[in-house]
Amino acid sequence: MDKFIHFKIKRQDKPDTSPRWEEFKIPYKPNMNVVSSLMEIRKNPVNTKGEKSNPVVWECNCLEEVCGACTMRINGVPRQACSALIDKIYEKTGFGTPIVLEPLTKFPVVRDLMVDRTIMFENLKKVKAWVPVDGSWAIDRGPRFTDREHRWAYQISRCMTCGCCMEACPNVNSKSGFIGPSAISQVRLFNVHPIGSMHKEMRLDALMEKGGLQECGNSQNCKEFCPKEIPLTVNIAAMNKETIKYAIKKWLNK
Amino acid sequence: MSQPKIIVVGGGLAGLMATMKIAEKGIKVDLISLVPVKRSHSVCAQGGVNAALDTKGEGDSTWEHFDDTIYGGDFLANQTPVKNMCESAPGLIYTMDRMGVMFSRTPEGLMDLRRFGGTKNRRTAFSGATTGQQLLYACDEQVRKHEAAGMVTKYENFEFLSAVIDDQGTCRGCIAQDLNTMEIHKFVGDAVILATGGGGMIFGKSTNSVICTANAASAVYQQGVYMSNMEFIQIHPTAMLGDDKTRLMSESARGDGGRVWTYKDGKPWYFLEDWYPAYGNLVPRDIAARAIYKVCIEMGLGVDGKNQVYLDLSHLPSEFLNRRLGGIIEIYEKFHGDDPRKVPMKIFPGVHYFMGGMHTDWNHMTAIPGLFASGECDYMYHGANRLGANSLLSALYSGTVSGPAAAKYVTGLKKLSSEVGSKPFDQEYKRQVEWDEKVKKMHGKENPFQLHEEMGKAMLKNVAIVRYNKNLKENDNILQEMMERWKNINVVDNNAYGNQTVMYTKQLWNMMEMARVITLGALNRNESRGSHYKPEFPDRNDPDFLKTTKAKWTPKGPKFEWEEVDISWIKPRKRVYNVDKEVSKKNG
Numbered sequence: 123m124d125k126f127i128h129f130k131i132k133r134q135d136k137p138d139t140s141p142r143w144e145e146f147k148i149p150y151k152p153n154m155n156v157v158s159s160l161m162e163i164r165k166n167p168v169n170t171k172g173e174k175s176n177p178v179v180w181e182c183n184c185l186e187e188v189c190g191a192c193t194m195r196i197n198g199v200p201r202q203a204c205s206a207l208i209d210k211i212y213e214k215t216g217f218g219t220p221i222v223l224e225p226l227t228k229f230p231v232v233r234d235l236m237v238d239r240t241i242m243f244e245n246l247k248k249v250k251a252w253v254p255v256d257g258s259w260a261i262d263r264g265p266r267f268t269d270r271e272h273r274w275a276y277q278i279s280r281c282m283t284c285g286c287c288m289e290a291c292p293n294v295n296s297k298s299g300f301i302g303p304s305a306i307s308q309v310r311l312f313n314v315h316p317i318g319s320m321h322k323e324m325r326l327d328a329l330m331e332k333g334g335l336q337e338c339g340n341s342q343n344c345k346e347f348c349p350k351e352i353p354l355t356v357n358i359a360a361m362n363k364e365t366i367k368y369a370i371k372k373w374l375n376k
Numbered sequence: 377m378s379q380p381k382i383i384v385v386g387g388g389l390a391g392l393m394a395t396m397k398i399a400e401k402g403i404k405v406d407l408i409s410l411v412p413v414k415r416s417h418s419v420c421a422q423g424g425v426n427a428a429l430d431t432k433g434e435g436d437s438t439w440e441h442f443d444d445t446i447y448g449g450d451f452l453a454n455q456t457p458v459k460n461m462c463e464s465a466p467g468l469i470y471t472m473d474r475m476g477v478m479f480s481r482t483p484e485g486l487m488d489l490r491r492f493g494g495t496k497n498r499r500t501a502f503s504g505a506t507t508g509q510q511l512l513y514a515c516d517e518q519v520r521k522h523e524a525a526g527m528v529t530k531y532e533n534f535e536f537l538s539a540v541i542d543d544q545g546t547c548r549g550c551i552a553q554d555l556n557t558m559e560i561h562k563f564v565g566d567a568v569i570l571a572t573g574g575g576g577m578i579f580g581k582s583t584n585s586v587i588c589t590a591n592a593a594s595a596v597y598q599q600g601v602y603m604s605n606m607e608f609i610q611i612h613p614t615a616m617l618g619d620d621k622t623r624l625m626s627e628s629a630r631g632d633g634g635r636v637w638t639y640k641d642g643k644p645w646y647f648l649e650d651w652y653p654a655y656g657n658l659v660p661r662d663i664a665a666r667a668i669y670k671v672c673i674e675m676g677l678g679v680d681g682k683n684q685v686y687l688d689l690s691h692l693p694s695e696f697l698n699r700r701l702g703g704i705i706e707i708y709e710k711f712h713g714d715d716p717r718k719v720p721m722k723i724f725p726g727v728h729y730f731m732g733g734m735h736t737d738w739n740h741m742t743a744i745p746g747l748f749a750s751g752e753c754d755y756m757y758h759g760a761n762r763l764g765a766n767s768l769l770s771a772l773y774s775g776t777v778s779g780p781a782a783a784k785y786v787t788g789l790k791k792l793s794s795e796v797g798s799k800p801f802d803q804e805y806k807r808q809v810e811w812d813e814k815v816k817k818m819h820g821k822e823n824p825f826q827l828h829e830e831m832g833k834a835m836l837k838n839v840a841i842v843r844y845n846k847n848l849k850e851n852d853n854i855l856q857e858m859m860e861r862w863k864n865i866n867v868v869d870n871n872a873y874g875n876q877t878v879m880y881t882k883q884l885w886n887m888m889e890m891a892r893v894i895t896l897g898a899l900n901r902n903e904s905r906g907s908h909y910k911p912e913f914p915d916r917n918d919p920d921f922l923k924t925t926k927a928k929w930t931p932k933g934p935k936f937e938w939e940e941v942d943i944s945w946i947k948p949r950k951r952v953y954n955v956d957k958e959v960s961k962k963n964g
């Protein structure tokens with residue numbers, strides 16, 4: 123008998139319509155992943171009821187888990203669809219069980235599995251996540267940087283702004299306005315860079331504003347779901363310490 | 377008085393660098409991109425970026441970098457712009473370092489360097505095995521700073537459809553489509569820089585991101601821009617074949633000690649080291665790709681009888697591998713399952729990079745005044761074969777040329793685009809709306825995704841590593857048939873919002889136009905040079921073909937002409953890698 127991969131997909135036509143579920147089955151091949159499966163579906167978009175449907179809309183781009191585009195909820199877990207291998211999923215859930223695909227819930231849905239993560243880029247603006255160089259012209263060799271610091275800073279610099287940590291964090295919601303773990307973690311990166319650190323106060327100030335560090339409820343979910351295994355909770359703790367020191371200093375100098 | 381404004385299309389390294397340069401000059405930028413710029417394809421680059429920093433006591437120099445690049449490109453690149461690029465490289469990479477790129481370090485705290493293909497010196501700065509990501513993020517951050525200051529306005533999730541050209545033939549802005557609402561918009565700008573990347577998707581599967589369709593280049597090609605050297609497609613020797621894409625295993629794996637082998641007579645055979653003792657595993661990509669092709673297809677010696685050979689890291693210490701190559705090891709482990717620290721990886725060549733692109737002058741302006749091209753979408757710096765780690769450099773460097781050149785161009789304009797009236801905008805807008813309407817109503821029999829897959833297969837079969845004139849001719853016929861079949865597409869998505877199928881169908885037409893340029897360019901060039909290899913014409917033929925190919929769009933297909941190559945610095949010499957490179961002779 124032919125083997126099939128079964129999907130249950132939450133679909134939504136546009137931002138202001140209500141969602142619905144639709145199921146698809148495609149022939150099984152070894153080594154497939156969720157993106158390659160969605161690509162198969164669009165070549166012949168017919169659902170399990172035999173009805174013609176529209177191809178599923180989702181974001182994807184590099185298919186190597188470095189661009190962060192294809193993040194969605196797969197069987198309830200926020201992760202990149204490209205690296206979600208069907209064989210691995212079925213090892214856990216059993217062959218042929220429906221794989222549930224849903225859009226991330228912390229961001230507005232655009233269509234189907236595609237969401238609008240603009241807020242994450244806005245948060246990077248809020249915390250001034252850049253090195254304020256005088257300009258992009260050549261001056262001279264950059265500052266020296268120890269190999270030891272490079273090793274942990276490099277880990278933070280691999281954040282793809284994918285949204286897994288935002289999705290996993292119970293404190294990220296429209297009421298709290300919490301900027302989330304990734305933006306906080308980025309502050310630590312820029313505050314260790316020799317030039318970036320010259321302006322660390324402006325970033326610490328940003329972390330002390332509404333929606334900043336104080337909104338973190340220390341649930342520790344974020345680090346479980348970071349695909350790049352960035353030690354988000356360690357970074358948040360480090361920034362907590364920094365801002366406390368900074369606040370005391372500010373208060374003493376008043 | 378109104379102020380000039382520049383439109384940059386594309387937020388990879390080239391587009392972001394150009395944007396930065398323009399904003400620094402006090403000119404506002406509209407930045408249009410298919411995806412949030414931080415997710416641009418540049419993010420994929422792994423191994424590193426070249427600059428002759430000479431911090432390893434090897435006596436490296438910008439001249440040696442220049443000579444390696446020209447030699448590696450089989451003398452097809454115009455030499456003066458390449459020389460300028462190599463001379464600017466150290467300053468540029470130090471600037472990126474100041475901007476916070478997390479380059480890997482030496483014990484002394486300097487940027488570390490690794491060796492790449494086609495060179496004898498360590499010249500490649502890197503951030504583990506995610507260099508493109510780190511460079512892109514630093515540029516993204518700098519542009520965000522300008523955005524926060526009001527100098528840059530981003531239009532992400534927008535697709536460039538065409539240039540707006542006035543009755544004088546000058547570019548005055550562009551037309552772009554919102555990929556969510558599907559609305560088509562007019563953008564007024566005094567210059568437009570296309571920094572839209574390569575087109576790996578024309579081959580169906582490649583190491584490129586799925587947004588790399590060369591759609592924008594094809595659109596302006598159909599409006600009068602020349603395409604140059606499109607027949608030169610880099611096939612990367614070491615990639616993992618997959619159903620959805622071909623995933624790259626960076627050249628840095630070999631730069632850091634990786635070895636390529638297969639079994640012969642029951643024993644490991646390191647064929648690159650055997651055939652090319654002077655460069656070994658670090659021969660340029662065209663040479664390595666052809667060697668693997670020969671071993672698998674002509675000699676039938678692929679591992680397990682399949683088209684694959686080993687890329688072996690397992691003899692290197694785990695700690696070293698994690699630190700230097702963690703990024704690619706993760707990819708191989710995640711997508712393949714095996715651990716490259718323990719067992720050799722299985723690889724085969726895959727389509728990777730377009731050396732050719734839009735023809736421009738040395739300031740990156742195309743034949744249409746006011747329209748510039750920069751980055752992988754231009755044709756300028758790599759000749760017939762690109763050396764590894766030179767394209768992050770050329771993308772960045774070209775942005776430092778195109779940005780200021782566009783700024784200079786707009787400040788010299790007699791009339792700004794906001795003053796030329798709405799007619800050219802209305803005309804081009806109407807053309808694009810009509811095309812969009814037409815495509816939305818296509819209810820034929822062909823599925824666009826399937827048709828694309830078929831095209832990719834044909835291109836891979838006929839226009840990749842080894843090319844025969846008979847197959848190239850046949851491929852062009854296939855493409856023309858497919859263009860007929862395209863007219864019978866069924867746009868399977870009926871939703872008016874976020875309709876990716878309509879966009880894909882439009883892109884597919886443009887990919888087919890470009891596929892013909894590649895195929896016929898290859899057919900015309902009866903020689904072997906760099907990545908372009910014809911067994912019927914195995915040698916380089918300078919008297920007839922030391923020339924830049926230029927293709928012009930006509931309704932009947934591309935029309936070709938040739939242009940002299942600038943060889944004013946180094947005299948062309950035979951390119952071989954089994955022995956050391958001869959010392960370059962200066963020309964003139």
Ligand SMILES: Cc1cc2nc3c(=O)[nH]c(=O)nc-3n(C[C@H](O)[C@H](O)[C@H](O)COP(=O)(O)OP(=O)(O)OC[C@H]3O[C@@H](n4cnc5c(N)ncnc54)[C@H](O)[C@@H]3O)c2cc1C
Pocket residue numbers: 385386387388389390391408409410411413416417418419420421422423424425426507508534535536537571572573574583584585587588591592624626728729750751752753764765766767768769771
């Ligand atoms: C897997 C991989 C590894 C690589 N490793 C290296 C390496 O180690 N060293 C090296 O030097 N090079 C490497 N390269 C090559 C290098 O990454 C690219 O050549 C380079 O990043 C291209 O940059 P770019 O700015 O020209 O284009 P891209 O980064 O491709 O950016 C193109 C931009 O244009 C936008 N765009 C495209 N079309 C449109 C449109 N129609 N409308 C609106 N926007 C549009 C996109 O959204 C994107 O923002 C690698 C390439 C790959 C595939």
